[in-house]
Amino acid sequence: MTHKIVFLDRESLDANVRAPNFPHEYKEYESTWTPDEIVERLKDADIAIINKVPMRADTLKQLPNLKLIAVAATGTDVVDKAQAKAQGITVSNIRGYAFNTVPEHVIALLFALRRSIVPYAQSVKRGDWNKSSQFCYFDYPIYDIAGSTLGIVGYGALGKSIAKRAEALGMKVLPYDVFPQEGLVDFETVLTQSDAITIHVPLTPDTKNMFGEEQFRKMKKHALLINTARGGLVDEAALLEALKSGEIGGAGFDVVAQEPPKDGNILCEADLPNLIVTPHVAWASKEAMQILADQLIDNVENFVAGKPSNVVE
Numbered sequence: 450m451t452h453k454i455v456f457l458d459r460e461s462l463d464a465n466v467r468a469p470n471f472p473h474e475y476k477e478y479e480s481t482w483t484p485d486e487i488v489e490r491l492k493d494a495d496i497a498i499i500n501k502v503p504m505r506a507d508t509l510k511q512l513p514n515l516k517l518i519a520v521a522a523t524g525t526d527v528v529d530k531a532q533a534k535a536q537g538i539t540v541s542n543i544r545g546y547a548f549n550t551v552p553e554h555v556i557a558l559l560f561a562l563r564r565s566i567v568p569y570a571q572s573v574k575r576g577d578w579n580k581s582s583q584f585c586y587f588d589y590p591i592y593d594i595a596g597s598t599l600g601i602v603g604y605g606a607l608g609k610s611i612a613k614r615a616e617a618l619g620m621k622v623l624p625y626d627v628f629p630q631e632g633l634v635d636f637e638t639v640l641t642q643s644d645a646i647t648i649h650v651p652l653t654p655d656t657k658n659m660f661g662e663e664q665f666r667k668m669k670k671h672a673l674l675i676n677t678a679r680g681g682l683v684d685e686a687a688l689l690e691a692l693k694s695g696e697i698g699g700a701g702f703d704v705v706a707q708e709p710p711k712d713g714n715i716l717c718e719a720d721l722p723n724l725i726v727t728p729h730v731a732w733a734s735k736e737a738m739q740i741l742a743d744q745l746i747d748n749v750e751n752f753v754a755g756k757p758s759n760v761v762e
């Protein structure tokens with residue numbers, strides 16, 4: 450049998466994707482967004498490769514030939530998994546590829562915010578240093594990372610990789626997860642005891658908006674919130690308010706609720722010295738993207754060989 454593989458958003462992965470080792474026809478599109486386009490491009494395919502293309506129930510119902518959705522990411526929130534299951538479509542994802550790239554991005558955001566790197570660099574460009582009466586100036590706060598406490602919400606692959614780095618930097622780590630493991634603390638302790646909190650849970654109906662006004666009120670006034678997981682995990686309006694009112698100390702976000710933020714986004718547009726937003730690139734080191742691309746094709750080959758890998762329930 451010749452399998453028909455369609456990659457709907459090839460442009461979203463900057464790595465070499467090898468040809469699978471079984472008879473197949475392969476077609477790729479740079480990007481695909483509308484439900485009509487998705488259905489038209491996948492109607493004859495049995496294997497779909499996607500990164501962030503929304504595979505909602507109405508779309509899946511129009512694709513009776515589809516057998517595998519191979520997601521080129523860890524997060525599978527773009528797929529309606531209940532509908533996929535109902536149609537007997539297997540969903541696979543990528544695991545353990547971002548063990549350096551995401552932790553390094555998180556640590557970079559932590560240092561940048563704690564040391565006010567961005568506002569200081571901007572102030573130099575503005576000419577503030579030229580006008581300074583001293584050799585330095587203290588317009589923005591600087592604190593040490595060493596000796597501070599990092600709360601980790603979601604103690605899976607990435608949460609654990611970050612814990613190792615944080616401890617090496619002299620931080621105390623407070624991990625929280627719903628999956629029972631040794632050394633965990635409860636969510637309340639993370640909120641009230643941490644000088645910085647980093648989020649690493651998947652976006653699900655249970656985790657949507659798990660950070661909002663109530664959680665910000667419990668956090669320390671100087672606490673930082675780092676989100677490299679998914680935008681929907683944090684109530685963005687409440688976050689902006691908490692940053693402006695000084696309820697929390699700062700935020701470093703790599704993800705927002707709608708990506709790309711075509712209709713605008715309040716976090717991307719805010720001009721605050723204690724907020725850094727990056728465009729969902731924490732995963733995107735060259736090394737990590739190649740590991741991801743190799744595992745993506747492993748998943749496709751394993752599925753066709755009858756030994757599916759990294760199946761998402």
Ligand SMILES: NC(=O)c1ccc[n+]([C@@H]2O[C@H](COP(=O)([O-])OP(=O)(O)OC[C@H]3O[C@@H](n4cnc5c(N)ncnc54)[C@H](O)[C@@H]3O)[C@@H](O)[C@H]2O)c1
Pocket residue numbers: 523524525544545547551602603604605606607608625626627628649650651652655656677678679703704729730731732733
């Ligand atoms: N920004 C990026 O570039 C980037 C890159 C990779 C992954 N991600 C995101 O990061 C997330 C985490 O990745 P990972 O590899 O660590 O996944 P993982 O599956 O190894 O870990 C996720 C952890 O979250 C826990 N969890 C689930 N629901 C929870 C809840 N309600 N409360 C507390 N803990 C809960 C799970 O038990 C698990 O231990 C992914 O789902 C993805 O959305 C983002």
Ligand SMILES: O=C(O)[C@H](O)CO
Pocket residue numbers: 500521522523524525732
């Ligand atoms: O979930 C992931 O792996 C990242 O968000 C990159 O897509």
